[in-house]
Amino acid sequence: MAALFVSRPWSICGKLGTGSMKIPFTKMHGAGNDFIMVDDRALMFPLEDQLFIQRIASRRIGVGCDGIILLQPSKAADLRMRFINPDGGEQDMCGNGARCFARMAHDLGAAPSAMSIETGAGIVRAQVLEGLVRLDLTELTDLELDLPVGLECPVDFVNTGVPHAVAWVDDVQAVDLPRFGKLLRRHERFAPKGSNANFAKVEADGTLSVRTYERGVEAETLACGTGAAATALLAAERGWVKLPVAVHCAGGFDLVIDSVQGTPSLTGGAATVFEGEIEYGNRI
Structure with missing residues (x-):
């Protein structure tokens, strides 16, 4: 399928004196986290047009996605990843997005199987394996346990490239995520930009289950790579699990x-x- 993507370059065509541009894309998912992937090495994607981005990211009137990812040239790494939220705002990092980025870049022949990727959070490294992609994240920052945020359960925080609060609950499926996810995501403790909000449990077999309310998406997603990492690393910090550990995501996939x-x-x-x-272009 990658060859089809390569064979359809961007095209500019005139219509009634105005111009339109056809942008090839690939829809991908990493553990249920879905993305519109664009080979933007020619730097032609209309990044400044937030209304256009919101429209194509919409699941009712567009393609639908948890984020739009641009594959761009880099002077510091093999390639640069730009990640745009469905609301049109740019985010520094997305773990599952970066893994999809690595798979696509390798399939296009734009990067080797072991590659470096420039992101807003710094340079990360990825390894494309048979059927899997491993991503080495940036160094953890701002780790803090037992935040006083007004919830009855323990809440921890860490930045795994983007900020993540993790609330430890008895039953992740019972959480009213639209309500409590929004409250935690927008808590004054994380002002002004807010935090992603995760609700997690340590299972009897030593694995983890998590649901994530994502900042920028402003809803639950089927998976969040940096959120799964935050959950596992905080659980390990507390001595509750041993790494490596499997994290069960809402969409039924494990990371x-x-x-x-x-x-x-x-x-x-x-x-x-x-x-x-x-x-x-040529839109009414």
């Missing part, structure tokens, strides 16, 4: 979190769903 010589890693699948074109 494996490990730490080697202090570098956290995230491993899971990254799959192509379909390919298509988005027309930009």
